[in-house]
Amino acid sequence: MVRTTDVLVIGGGGSGMSAAISAATSGASVMVLEKCPQVGGSTAMSVGSFTAANTSYQYRAGVNDSIDLFVEDMKVANGPFEERENKELRRVLAENAGPTIEWLSSIGVQFLGPTPEPPYEKPRMHNVLPNSTAYRTALLRECGKRGVTIRTSMRVDRLLRNADGEIIGARADGTDYIGRRGVVLATGDYSASTELKAKHVGEDAARIPPVNPHNTGDGFLLGAEVGGVLTQMDRLYEGLRFAPSQRRDLIKSLPSVPGLMKAMRLVVEKLPKNLLAYVIRGALTSWIGPNNTMYRSGAVLVGPDGRRLANEDSDKAMARAVAATDANSAYMIFDATVAEKFSAWPNPVSTFPGVAYAYVPDYRRYRPDVFHKAATIEELAAEIGVDGARLRATVDRWNDQVTAGADGDHGREHLGTGMRKGPFYALGPMNSYVTLADGGLAVDTALRVVREDGAPVPGLWAAGSTGQGGLQLLNHGLHIAWAMISGRLAGRHAARSEDRTDLRPVSVGGDG
Known part of the structure; x- marks a missing residue:
């Protein structure tokens, strides 16, 4: 059996639903495959803080902020990890955090803030009201409004490629789901993968249970099988x-x-x-x-x-x-x-x-x-x-x-x-x-998954923790921010891609 849509999103957490909404409002038909019985992911389990600069909340509070100040403060928060920072993606985060807060507000999410978050100079933390399930509720409601199809209890087994090596879809539960314009990986981090934790951090870390038992690194494995590169996999929040x-x-x-x-x-x-x-x-x-x-x-x-x-x-x-x-x-x-x-x-x-x-x-x-x-x-x-x-x-x-x-x-x-x-x-x-794992697939500033040589894997994007791409995100409120920001950007870029002319899968996963 084959089902076809313009953009296929794998993962229904904050980044996945943000990607789906962004793709839908960019004119694409969208389907989300979520392996759990309900959407929400780690976003719905979090404290829910969102750190951003140049927001209406800051303006009402009389806070005069800027993107450059935000970037400088992230450098301070990074400390010795600054030398590892993906500076291009950090700029993407800083420039898009404020507009994304306003977008979330427009679909019904309310925040308390801004509040201070040392060592940041300016108050930038926006705390979601009444709790983090507000993200799931608002995003799910918006998905329904925008015609996004969501299928739960659907674990993806492998990605599909055509004869030209383009990613054209995924296989789940014996069905091929085709994304004419592209696929977005948004499956969360790898904090629940004993194998990945042991391989990249060590056996001691592998014994530590995750806050979210569903974050088994599915998107990491799917992306790596088709040429994507895993980066900065050595740091966990233990x-x-x-x-x-x-x-x-x-x-x-x-x-x-x-x-x-x-x-x-x-x-x-x-x-x-x-x-x-x-x-x-x-x-x-x-x-x-x-x-x-x-x-x-x-x-x-x-x-x-x-x-x-x-x-x-x-x-x-x-x-x-x-x-x-x-x-x-x-x-x-x-x-x-x-x-x-x-x-x-x-x-x-x-x-x-x-x-x-x-x-x-x-x-x-x-x-x-x-x-x-x-x-x-x-x-x-x-x-x-x-x-x-x-x-x-x-x-x-x-x-x-x-x-x-x-x-x-x-x-x-x-x-x-x-x-x-x-x-x-x-x-x-x-x-x-x-609580979190900071590794991710390497991505460019359009959230395209890239190979070792920097060339994009055609037809494949990644968002949230799956597409963290070397960002440090060492202060509070940045993981939620990146989930929503990267999701919106990945969905938009995928929706604006050309329809693939060849939608016949000739290789599966790493088999060809």
């Missing part, structure tokens, strides 16, 4: 998150209804900051793990056996050590000195920059399931279910190392004050996750 809350999250449970979202934006823009912060603290304690500054002040990370696990200066080291435990579980342990320090400004436990900050008392209030307090170390051990003698030995050894000024076990540099003053606290359990 970190710790709290176990999911069993309490109802007000913010996450709000429906993404256009009228409600607009009303919410008008309300929150007028709310006193302290009241808005109170509302958002509940979300902070549900979505975000503790700041590493708590470790620098003296906290330690212990596993289910009560022993320290890793160098707490390193997110990567902690994530890999926790993933290596049988339960993928750990606790942050600290004393009253650290608790007092992180109970008030300027030392939050977790942050939503410029909007809200959560402190130790907020965890007691909003997350009693991960908040533990006891008069002694032994009582704390009983509270969290670890061996009391072992935890006592761990704390005593840590205090001795702090006194000596050197961590002989894991080489941590920032020791803090130790753990000497009761009562004692634990936050957890925390689990290890890969």
Whole structure:
């Protein structure tokens, strides 16, 4: 069986649906193949921040920004990774982020912002209202309005090529889907691919589970099979998150209804900051793990056996050590000195920059399931279910190392004050996750997938994490921005391509 459309999009997350809408509004018929039972992808699972310059939100807030300032701030955020940056794609991101915010607003997405996001000089973070499912709702509604056909539970097996080597479609579930003008890969990252993580990062990283179990790198493999190049596959976002809350999250449970979202934006823009912060603290304690500054002040990370696990200066080291435990579980342990320090400004436990900050008392209030307090170390051990003698030995050894000024076990540099003053606290359990993977197919500024020699693979585009192409995206709000921006551009360019004259597949995947 064969089904034909102008533009075929593989993946129905934020980048895929953005590509589909862009192609449709450029005059093409569009079909989306999504392997999951519903669309949304990682976009619908994210916090939802979108970083952009020159937006109407900035204008209303009196922020005078520019594309050049945005680029300069991204250089600062990149730090030592700046030398690896794809500067051409960064410019594409910076120039198109503002217009894409306005496009999203035009289809019903509302934002709170702009809010500061250090080390950026200007406030550029736009936080979606009421939560990240608003992207899925608005994009899906717009796809319906623009006549986009979406087929779910459709995993693509391979790409199709004609006699000239042009990509003309894909095969899924025994059916050939033909894209007369081109195919857009938008399948997310590879954070759920044990094989790709092991190959490009290492076996320790491969053991860490993903936040999105569906991000198995399908588009990476499909693109590479037809000549595409995988670039910068060595960097994952490995970190710790709290176990999911069993309490109802007000913010996450709000429906993404256009009228409600607009009303919410008008309300929150007028709310006193302290009241808005109170509302958002509940979300902070549900979505975000503790700041590493708590470790620098003296906290330690212990596993289910009560022993320290890793160098707490390193997110990567902690994530890999926790993933290596049988339960993928750990606790942050600290004393009253650290608790007092992180109970008030300027030392939050977790942050939503410029909007809200959560402190130790907020965890007691909003997350009693991960908040533990006891008069002694032994009582704390009983509270969290670890061996009391072992935890006592761990704390005593840590205090001795702090006194000596050197961590002989894991080489941590920032020791803090130790753990000497009761009562004692634990936050957890925390689990290890890969939240994002920054590798991607190499693409040009038109989002065409390119070969080793820089020549485009004819008929093939990539967007979002699949087409990240060497971008660093090291600060908050840039992954969502790139998903929507690259999707719009890839869809537009694919739609404007000439119809292929030969739509007969003569080779499949890497077979010919």
